[in-house]
Amino acid sequence: MxxxxxxxxxxxxxxxxxxxxxxxxxxxxxxxxxxxxxxxxxxxxxxxxxxxxxxxxxxxxxxxxxxxxxxxxxxxxxxxxxxxxxxxxxxxxxxxxxxxxxxxxxxxxxxxxxxxxxxxxxxxxxxxxxxxxxxxxxxxxxxxxxAELVCRSGARPGDAVYVSGTLGGSALALRRLLAGETPDAEAAGRHHDPRARVELGRALAAAGIPSSMIDVSDGLLADLGHLLEASGVGAEIDESALPLSEALQASLIDAPNSIELALSGGEDYELLFTVPPERESLLAALAVPVTRIGRIVLAAGLAVKQRSGTLRPASPAGYNHF
Structure with missing residues (x-):
């Protein structure tokens, strides 16, 4: 009709x-x-x-x-x-x-x-x-x-940086679609039908665990950059600690540079949050699927510790409409 x-x-x-x-x-x-x-x-x-x-x-x-x-x-x-x-x-x-x-x-x-x-x-x-x-x-x-509202602006030096779920699946699906290929089911699902982490966000907020939080929509580095700017701090991220989607892990065998999809790809819609040291035991008690990927530091800026052990400065790269 x-x-x-x-x-x-x-x-x-x-x-x-x-x-x-x-x-x-x-x-x-x-x-x-x-x-x-x-x-x-x-x-x-x-x-x-x-x-x-x-x-x-x-x-x-x-x-x-x-x-x-x-x-x-x-x-x-x-x-x-x-x-x-x-x-x-x-x-x-x-x-x-x-x-x-x-x-x-x-x-x-x-x-x-x-x-x-x-x-x-x-x-x-x-x-x-x-x-x-x-x-x-x-x-x-x-x-x-x-009393449970969580903003981007509460991160402090010494806080741990955590992310939920896995990263890179949606961006990998998009890369394959743009190349005229068919992404595998896991990656395609993450791209076409993502799931917002509402239950996790509520659980974290109700327990008073995060000092700051943001969702990963534009890319891990870009969204972490927004959080750091709002909080007036810096961060160091461990590349080897990133929780990668199964499809992205498989792609690293032939294309090691695919790790950039986890750092800057976007549309993961996972939660990225910071936790003061004294609250990490509360987070462990929740038994939720999150991964510690770095720490907040006093000096402004963002650095990524590569798998080789080298610490490299990183720009908050990610999706930008303009």
């Missing part, structure tokens, strides 16, 4: 009917504004992000349902990075001519399935025609108890 046959308001009504009722939503899709309730004693977290066709994704590589899921996860990851709970999302779509209603239905179904995974609800948004690529704008709102 063509979207012109359904019309903008028919498409919005189609979305409204697909959204389940949720607690905290006094008024959802269909009015001028959403009317929402927040838990007492919690602060509101808000983040927004754009995904633009041929910049962030290509439709010939991407299942529309998975694109819907990714659109949620990359935004929810920002809430996880501050120790919060995602609650409400807003979706804006700039829709190009020729995109069938069935494709949009698949996108919305994926979007709503990811919302359900995170316990969040779609409560509003907007649609319009795009004369060019598919444009996806998502705003996410979450909450966090005031």
């Amino acid at each position: 063509k979207l012109s046959e359904l019309g903008e308001f028919g498409f919005i009504e189609r979305i409204r009917q697909a959204v389940a009722k949720a607690p905290g939503v006094a008024v959802g899709i269909g009015d001028d504004c959403a009317v929402l309730e927040l838990p007492p004693g919690e602060r509101l977290l808000t983040s927004t992000d754009l995904l633009i066709e041929d910049v962030h994704f290509r439709r010939e590589w991407t299942d529309m349902g998975l694109l819907g899921r990714k659109s949620v996860s990359v935004n929810v990851s920002d809430i996880a990075a501050m120790g919060g709970t995602p609650r409400y999302l807003y979706l804006g779509l700039g829709i190009p001519d020729g995109l069938a209603v069935e494709e949009l239905d698949a996108f919305v179904a994926g979007f709503l399935s990811a919302c359900a995974d995170y316990g969040a609800t779609l409560v509003g948004g907007d649609t319009c025609r795009s004369p060019g690529p598919l444009l996806i704008s998502v705003t996410v709102e979450g909450t966090v108890p005031a």
